[in-house]
Amino acid sequence: MGSESLTEEKKVAFNRTHMAIEAERVLQQIKDDFPDNPDAMNYFYDRYEQLYCEGNSPFEAENVIGTLCVQVPEELIYAAGGTPVRMCNGFYANDQAGAEFMPAKSCSLVKATLGMLNDRSTLPFADKVKDIVLPATCDQKRKAGEMIREMGYEVYDLEVPPVKESEAARLYWRRSIRDFAVALQKITGKKISKNRLKEAMAKVAAAQKAYRKLHSLRAENPALILGKDAFMVTNAYFFDNIEDWTDVVNQLNEELEQRKKENFSAAQRRAPRILFTGSPAIFPNLKLPILIEQSGGVIVADENCSSNRMLHDMVAVDEWDTENMVASIADNYLKPCTCPIFTHNDDRKRKLVSMAREFAADGVVYQAFSGCQVYQMEYSSIAKALQAEGIPMLFVESDYSPDDMGQLSTRIEAFIESLKAKRRRRR
Amino acid sequence: MNYFAGIDIGSTAIKVALIDEEKNVIASKVTSTGSHFRKNSIEALHGLVAENGLDIDNLAYMVSTGYGRKLLKEAHESVSEITANAIGALEAGWEHGEISTIINIGGQDTKAIQIDGYGTVTNFAMNDKCAAGTGKFLDVTARNLEVDLEELGEYHFNLKAAPLPINSTCVVFAESEIIGLLADGHGREEIIAGIHYSIAKRTIRLAKRIGLDGLVCFDGGPALNKGLVASMEDELGKKIVVPEFPQLTTAIGASVLAYEAYLDEQEIT
Numbered sequence: 001m002g003s004e005s006l007t008e009e010k011k012v013a014f015n016r017t018h019m020a021i022e023a024e025r026v027l028q029q030i031k032d033d034f035p036d037n038p039d040a041m042n043y044f045y046d047r048y049e050q051l052y053c054e055g056n057s058p059f060e061a062e063n064v065i066g067t068l069c070v071q072v073p074e075e076l077i078y079a080a081g082g083t084p085v086r087m088c089n090g091f092y093a094n095d096q097a098g099a100e101f102m103p104a105k106s107c108s109l110v111k112a113t114l115g116m117l118n119d120r121s122t123l124p125f126a127d128k129v130k131d132i133v134l135p136a137t138c139d140q141k142r143k144a145g146e147m148i149r150e151m152g153y154e155v156y157d158l159e160v161p162p163v164k165e166s167e168a169a170r171l172y173w174r175r176s177i178r179d180f181a182v183a184l185q186k187i188t189g190k191k192i193s194k195n196r197l198k199e200a201m202a203k204v205a206a207a208q209k210a211y212r213k214l215h216s217l218r219a220e221n222p223a224l225i226l227g228k229d230a231f232m233v234t235n236a237y238f239f240d241n242i243e244d245w246t247d248v249v250n251q252l253n254e255e256l257e258q259r260k261k262e263n264f265s266a267a268q269r270r271a272p273r274i275l276f277t278g279s280p281a282i283f284p285n286l287k288l289p290i291l292i293e294q295s296g297g298v299i300v301a302d303e304n305c306s307s308n309r310m311l312h313d314m315v316a317v318d319e320w321d322t323e324n325m326v327a328s329i330a331d332n333y334l335k336p337c338t339c340p341i342f343t344h345n346d347d348r349k350r351k352l353v354s355m356a357r358e359f360a361a362d363g364v365v366y367q368a369f370s371g372c373q374v375y376q377m378e379y380s381s382i383a384k385a386l387q388a389e390g391i392p393m394l395f396v397e398s399d400y401s402p403d404d405m406g407q408l409s410t411r412i413e414a415f416i417e418s419l420k421a422k423r424r425r426r427r
Numbered sequence: 428m429n430y431f432a433g434i435d436i437g438s439t440a441i442k443v444a445l446i447d448e449e450k451n452v453i454a455s456k457v458t459s460t461g462s463h464f465r466k467n468s469i470e471a472l473h474g475l476v477a478e479n480g481l482d483i484d485n486l487a488y489m490v491s492t493g494y495g496r497k498l499l500k501e502a503h504e505s506v507s508e509i510t511a512n513a514i515g516a517l518e519a520g521w522e523h524g525e526i527s528t529i530i531n532i533g534g535q536d537t538k539a540i541q542i543d544g545y546g547t548v549t550n551f552a553m554n555d556k557c558a559a560g561t562g563k564f565l566d567v568t569a570r571n572l573e574v575d576l577e578e579l580g581e582y583h584f585n586l587k588a589a590p591l592p593i594n595s596t597c598v599v600f601a602e603s604e605i606i607g608l609l610a611d612g613h614g615r616e617e618i619i620a621g622i623h624y625s626i627a628k629r630t631i632r633l634a635k636r637i638g639l640d641g642l643v644c645f646d647g648g649p650a651l652n653k654g655l656v657a658s659m660e661d662e663l664g665k666k667i668v669v670p671e672f673p674q675l676t677t678a679i680g681a682s683v684l685a686y687e688a689y690l691d692e693q694e695i696t
Contacts, residue, residue, distance in 0.1 A: 370555075392549075392550075397555055404555070406494055407536070407553065407555070409507075410494075410507050410508060410509065410536075410553070411507075411509075411551075411553055413506075413507035413509075413510075414507040414508075414509030414510055414548060414551060417506065417507055417509075417510040417548070418509075418510065418547060418548035418549070418551075421510075421545075421547040421548070422547060422549075
C-alpha cells in the first residue's frame with residue numbers, strides 16, 4: 001500500500017511538472033513572441049503564472065463551486081455565498097492523464113478536465129473544491145459526471161433541455177434552475193435572499209459590461225488588441241476574483257481607448273481579420289489562436305463558450321421579485337445560448353454571420369476537437385451558411401496534442417495568404 | 428540577367444527551381460531532404476547554380492516553401508506550400524487549360540486545392556496528422572514487396588486480373604496486411620494495383636470536400652507513378668492533368684512568387 005501511494009504521488013508530481021512546463025512555454029509565447037502587449041495584460045499573465053506555474057490558489061475564497069459548462073448561472077452561486085470556478089481544462093498533460101477514463105476517440109477538453117479533477121493537478125483551489133455543477137450538455141460531459149462522482153466529488157446534475165425554442169423547454173429549464181437554487185442553499189448553508197441576489201446580479205453584470213466594452217473595442221479597424229490576449233482575459237474569468245477581474249478589464253479598455261486615439265495598430269494594418277468559433281480555446285491550448293496571429297492574421301471576435309458565449313448576454317429583469325429574478329436568470333442561460341448541443345442551430349448560424357459583418361471579418365476559423373461530435377457535425381451547416389454570405393471558412397480538426405503543429409501552420413498560413421490574395425484582387 | 432529561386436523543402440525531398448524574368452524555368456533539381464535540410468537546401472541551390480553556369484549574385488529573390496520553409500533563413504520570405512502549389516500548377520498546366528482543382532500528394536500530406544483563374548486559393552482540404560495514403564505509404568509498400576518505387580507503375584499495368592482490395596489505410600497496419608496477402612500467395616501486381624486504388628479512393632474522397640469541378644491537376648512525387656494516376660482517373664471518372672515535372676510544381680510556384688515579390692519591391696523603390 002505504502003509504495004503504491006508513493007508511486008501515485010510521484011505520478012501526480014510528474015504531471016504537475018509537465019503542466020508547469022506547458023503553461024510556462026505558452027505564457028512565454030504569448031508574452032514574448034508578440035510586441036506591444038497592453039500593460040494591463042501583465043495582471044492576467046501573472047494570474048496564470050501564479051496558478052499554473054507556482055501552484056498558488058488564485059485568491060481567498062469560500063464555498064468554491066466548480067462549474068463545467070457555460071449554462072451554470074453564476075448569479076445564483078454568488079447569491080448563495082459561493083464562488084463559482086469554471087473547471088473546463090486546456091492542458092495536454094491532463095488530457096493524457098484523463099485518457100484512461102474515456103474511449104480512444106473522445107474530446108480533449110473532457111479528458112483533460114477528468115485528468116485534472118482526478119489528480120487535482122491544475123485544479124484552482126485544489127484543496128477546497130468539493131462540489132461540482134454539471135449541466136447535462138453533451139454526452140461526453142454528461143457521462144463524465146459519473147466518473148467525477150467516483151473520484152469523490154459531489155456532483156450536482158443540472159438538467160438542460162435538448163431544444164431551447166419550445167415553451168416546454170423554457171418551463172423545464174426554469175424549474176431546473178429553481179431546483180438548483182434550492183440545492184445551492186443547502187450546499188453553502190446560506191439563503192438566497194432578494195437583496196443578495198440583486199447584489200450578485202450587479203456583480204456579474206458589471207463584469208459583463210466590462211467584457212462587452214472590450215468586445216466592442218475589438219471591432220475597431222485597425223485592431224487594438226490581439227485575439228490571443230482577449231482569450232487570456234476571458235479565460236482568467238474562469239478562476240479569478242470577479243471584482244478584480246472587472247477592474248482590470250476596465251483598465252484594459254481605457255488603455256485600448258487610448259490606443260484608438262493614437263491610431264495604434266496591434267497587428268499589421270492590413271492583417272486579415274478572423275472570427276474564431278467552434279470548440280473553445282482554453283489556456284494553455286491556444287495553439288490555433290497563436291498560430292493565426294503568428295501567421296499574420298488577427299482574431300477580432302470569437303464565438304466560443306470560453307469567451308463570448310460565457311460573457312456576452314446579460315440578464316434582463318422585468319419584475320424585481322425573487323421569483324421573477326430567478327426566472328429571468330434562467331431565460332438568459334438558455335435562450336441566447338448557441339451551444340451546439342441544442343438541436344436547432346439557426347441561432348448560431350445567424351450569430352456567426354452577423355458577427356462576421358459587424359467585426360468586418362475576412363474569414364472564419366472553425367476549431368473542432370477530434371472526438372467532439374457536436375461541433376464536428378455542425379460544421380457543414382455552418383460552412384454552408386457562411387458560404388452563402390461569401391465568408392471564407394477554415395475548418396480545423398485538432399486536439400491538445402502539440403504534434404500537429406507543422407500541419408496546422410501550413411493550413412493556417414495558406415488560409416491567411418488566400419484571404420490576403422482575395423483582398424488584393426478586390427482592390 | 429536576374430533570376431529567381433523557389434525552394435520547396437518537403438518531408439522527403441528538396442526541390443529547387445530557378446526562373447528567369449520571362450518566367451521560364453532555367454534550371455531545377457530534386458534531392459533528398461535528409462536530416463540536415465538547411466545545409467542540404469543551400470547545397471542544392473549552390474550546386475544547381477554552378478552546374479548551370481549562373482552567378483549566385485544574380486539571384487535576385489528567393490522564396491522558401493514546404494515543411495522546412497521557416498528554417499531557411501537565407502530565403503527572402505516564405506510562403507505556405509498550398510499557396511505556392513496553386514501558382515505553380517496554374518503555370519505548369521496552362522497548356523492543358525485553366526486548372527481549377529489541384530490534388531497534391533507529398534511525402535506525408537495529401538491536399539486538395541481549389542483555385543481561381545488567378546491562382547488564388549479559394550478553398551482547400553488537407554489530411555489530418557495521419558500520413559495514410561501519402562507518399563510514405565507507397566514507400567513502405569515498395570519496401571515490403573522488394574520493388575523499386577519507380578517500378579510500381581509498371582507492375583500496376585502488368586496486372587491482368589482485378590486489383591485486390593486493401594482495407595488498411597494506416598501505414599503500419601497496411602504493412603501487416605500486405606505480408607498477409609503475400610503469405611496467401613497473392614502476386615505483387617494485384618497488391619500494388621490494390622494499393623493504388625486504395626490511395627486513389629481516399630484521396631478523391633478528401634478532394635470531394637472542396638468539389639472537383641473543371642480541370643483537375645495531380646502533382647507531387649507520387650504523380651510520377653502512372654499506375655496511381657490511372658487509378659485516380661478511374662476513381663474520379665475523368666482525365667487528370669499531370670504536369671511534366673510533377674514534383675517541381677510547388678517549387679516553381681515559389682519561384683514565380685519570388686519574381687512577383689521582386690517586381691513589387693522594384694516598384695516601391
